[in-house]
Amino acid sequence: MNKKRIAIFGSTGSVGIQALEVIAAHPDRFTIEVLTAQQNAALLIEQALKFNPNAVVIGNEAKYEEVKNALFDKGIKVFAGAKALVEIAAWSSIDIMLAAIMGFAGLAPTLSAIEQGTTVALANKETLVVAGDIVMELARRRNVAILPVDSEHSAIFQCLLGEPLRQVEKVILTASGGPFLGKKPNFLINVKKDHALQHPNWSMGAKITIDSATLMNKGLEMIEAKWLFALKDEQIEVVIHPQSIIHSMVQFADGSIKAQMGLPSMKLPIQYALGFPDRLENDFPRFNFKNYPVLNFEQPDVKTFRNLAIAIDAMKAGGNAACIMNAANEEVVLAFLKNRIGFLQMTEVIEEVMAKVAFIEKPSLNDYYESDQAARRHATKLISAIVI
Ligand SMILES: NC(=O)C1=CN([C@@H]2O[C@H](COP(=O)(O)OP(=O)(O)OC[C@H]3O[C@@H](n4cnc5c(N)ncnc54)[C@H](OP(=O)(O)O)[C@@H]3O)[C@@H](O)[C@H]2O)C=CC1
Numbered sequence: 001m002n003k004k005r006i007a008i009f010g011s012t013g014s015v016g017i018q019a020l021e022v023i024a025a026h027p028d029r030f031t032i033e034v035l036t037a038q039q040n041a042a043l044l045i046e047q048a049l050k051f052n053p054n055a056v057v058i059g060n061e062a063k064y065e066e067v068k069n070a071l072f073d074k075g076i077k078v079f080a081g082a083k084a085l086v087e088i089a090a091w092s093s094i095d096i097m098l099a100a101i102m103g104f105a106g107l108a109p110t111l112s113a114i115e116q117g118t119t120v121a122l123a124n125k126e127t128l129v130v131a132g133d134i135v136m137e138l139a140r141r142r143n144v145a146i147l148p149v150d151s152e153h154s155a156i157f158q159c160l161l162g163e164p165l166r167q168v169e170k171v172i173l174t175a176s177g178g179p180f181l182g183k184k185p186n187f188l189i190n191v192k193k194d195h196a197l198q199h200p201n202w203s204m205g206a207k208i209t210i211d212s213a214t215l216m217n218k219g220l221e222m223i224e225a226k227w228l229f230a231l232k233d234e235q236i237e238v239v240i241h242p243q244s245i246i247h248s249m250v251q252f253a254d255g256s257i258k259a260q261m262g263l264p265s266m267k268l269p270i271q272y273a274l275g276f277p278d279r280l281e282n283d284f285p286r287f288n289f290k291n292y293p294v295l296n297f298e299q300p301d302v303k304t305f306r307n308l309a310i311a312i313d314a315m316k317a318g319g320n321a322a323c324i325m326n327a328a329n330e331e332v333v334l335a336f337l338k339n340r341i342g343f344l345q346m347t348e349v350i351e352e353v354m355a356k357v358a359f360i361e362k363p364s365l366n367d368y369y370e371s372d373q374a375a376r377r378h379a380t381k382l383i384s385a386i387v388i
């Protein structure tokens, strides 16, 4: 069997590190072709020395010398900068590009891989939130498979196998509710990043962990599901499920519901996407029903966690609305992580930015880039005026 040559864009992040663990456990199946990082040169070097890729890219050009000096006598090519990420994503030697960069920055390399005709294992949900129409249309034209890595979308993908899309009534995305499930604004007004970073079930990067706490993550995931599975807005529902055992569900035309479940670990959806269509054996801990006598479900509180309502409105508005929202969200999450703004102020800034940046009904890719920039400029201005 030919080994699949994997490029991990964002190998130093939470998804990237777990992907390397999956790959290390299956040396008969996978080799590493490319690894990329933004700031973490030390970990990128360590990963490269272990996995011996053809090339690495360090996004931050100031770290090029450090990476080059560590790897130049190992026969590993070293590149730096955002342009290199896009160019190397187009290498024909890559069988699967794992898109695990965080945020809008993941869009350009992913488009480049799709343009080349390379299968994409997609963790970076922001790519579809920002420009889902363009990304999916390009994938259709280039006949490229986009394999979901996000746990909910992997669940839906698995539930849909063998089922015609026209027989789908709706998808039901499960949400843990985050660390502040059940809390009200009088509590949320005082929460700090240390508490918000304590996700009840998943260990993830900082940005997505804050998104889970505000429920923005579920809003982003509704938009991601819309594009991935060609759904109408009204076919996408969210239910709070605090245990994160059911990863998501699909309800069909006859009312039957299929759910995909298991312990909350990203290794399974990562392995499933990389190994697809095979299910690879592993030693991951198994779910035991006896340890979970009760699974709970409830409606999301969109009055308190307004980010979810904002994202639903953006999804329905279409055009560049979700792109503007995403850019504002990336800026406010960063500011919250730096203790520059409060938890509830994140939502206020996003709303103000969305009211300010011009709506475009049918954006081009360039329009998306410009909307992203305009939203960030406006968000930065609003954030800098906040005193906490
Ligand atoms: N973590 C999880 O369990 C899940 C994550 N996702 C999605 O996967 C993506 C990655 O998440 P996660 O792994 O948690 O994120 P992390 O923050 O842990 O890692 C992000 C990765 O992207 C790199 N990176 C950050 N900024 C840039 C940039 N501007 N240009 C190039 N590379 C950059 C980082 O490099 P460096 O560290 O070197 O700076 C790092 O390798 C996100 O879109 C997230 O929503 C989806 C489902 C679950």
Ligand SMILES: CC(=O)[C@@H](O)[C@H](O)COP(=O)(O)O
Binding pocket: 150, 151, 152, 174, 175, 176, 177, 178, 202, 208, 211, 212, 213, 217, 218, 266
């Ligand atoms: C692991 C994963 O896919 C995350 O997106 C996770 O679902 C976040 O949990 P929430 O349900 O709290 O947003």
Ligand SMILES: [Mn+2]
Binding pocket: 150, 151, 152, 221
């Ligand atoms: Mn998810």
